[in-house]
Amino acid sequence: MSYTELKREVYEANMQLHHRNLVVYTWGNVSQIDRDKGVVAIKPSGVAYEDLKVEDIVVVDLENTVVEGKMRPSSDTKTHTHLYRHFDNIGGVTHTHSTYATAWAQAQEPIPCLGTTHADYAYGDIPCTAVMSDAQIERDYEEETGVQITDCFTGKNPVETPMVIIAGHAPFTWGKDAAQSVYHAVILEEIAKMAYLTRTLKQSVQPLKQGIMDKHYLRKHGKNAYYGQN
Numbered sequence: 768m769s770y771t772e773l774k775r776e777v778y779e780a781n782m783q784l785h786h787r788n789l790v791v792y793t794w795g796n797v798s799q800i801d802r803d804k805g806v807v808a809i810k811p812s813g814v815a816y817e818d819l820k821v822e823d824i825v826v827v828d829l830e831n832t833v834v835e836g837k838m839r840p841s842s843d844t845k846t847h848t849h850l851y852r853h854f855d856n857i858g859g860v861t862h863t864h865s866t867y868a869t870a871w872a873q874a875q876e877p878i879p880c881l882g883t884t885h886a887d888y889a890y891g892d893i894p895c896t897a898v899m900s901d902a903q904i905e906r907d908y909e910e911e912t913g914v915q916i917t918d919c920f921t922g923k924n925p926v927e928t929p930m931v932i933i934a935g936h937a938p939f940t941w942g943k944d945a946a947q948s949v950y951h952a953v954i955l956e957e958i959a960k961m962a963y964l965t966r967t968l969k970q971s972v973q974p975l976k977q978g979i980m981d982k983h984y985l986r987k988h989g990k991n992a993y994y995g996q997n
């Protein structure tokens with residue numbers, strides 16, 4: 768894929784965030800990787816979606832060096848590239864401050880699987896990262912945000928749960944490309960809203976039984992969550 772095609776796909780995905788009302792003003796960003804070229808196209812920092820143009824999309828390498836583009840890449844670039852370096856089966860990453868997912872992130876609580884809608888898209892809780900240490904914040908907040916995400920996915924498959932909430936911050940989602948990472952961001956916001964409303968209706972409601980989660984996982988992935996059998 769040429770840089771032009773990559774930038775076009777990333778531009779369209781960012782505009783989907785805006786059209787789906789998942790972002791306000793300049794919040795959030797979407798990227799996509801071209802693994803053959805070893806580059807990532809990402810939204811420029813501080814640009815309102817209404818003003819965004821395809822040519823504004825910035826191309827960086829996996830060490831965050833700009834290889835094409837006049838604008839500064841998103842302030843979250845290091846988080847995106849960290850995920851691409853550690854999750855080798857993802858092609859697109861989205862970050863938003865969508866209201867309900869961000870509320871769960873600010874509460875520093877994982878989103879429990881309270882219904883089959885959730886079970887269709889994520890296996891078990893949607894994880895919340897651990898609170899970052901002062902040393903991590905001092906070192907490099909954006910890079911350490913990526914570390915917090917990959918740490919909380921130790922032993923978990925990022926394809927089975929393509930979403931996470933960052934304690935005290937907001938959500939990140941991913942997928943096979945930028946468009947699918949945005950799709951997962953839309954789904955996450957709906958799941959977060961349903962979970963919040965469910966808990967508001969009945970605080971003591973329990974998560975789905977494992978058997979139901981397994982059935983939904985089997986239907987979606989064609990294998991048992993635990994046993995990996997087809």
Ligand SMILES: O=C(CO)[C@@H](O)[C@H](O)COP(=O)(O)O
Pocket residue numbers: 793794795796810811812813814840841842843862864937
């Ligand atoms: O999380 C944050 C700020 O808390 C950022 O994601 C902003 O929401 C967007 O930053 P840029 O991509 O414009 O640098």
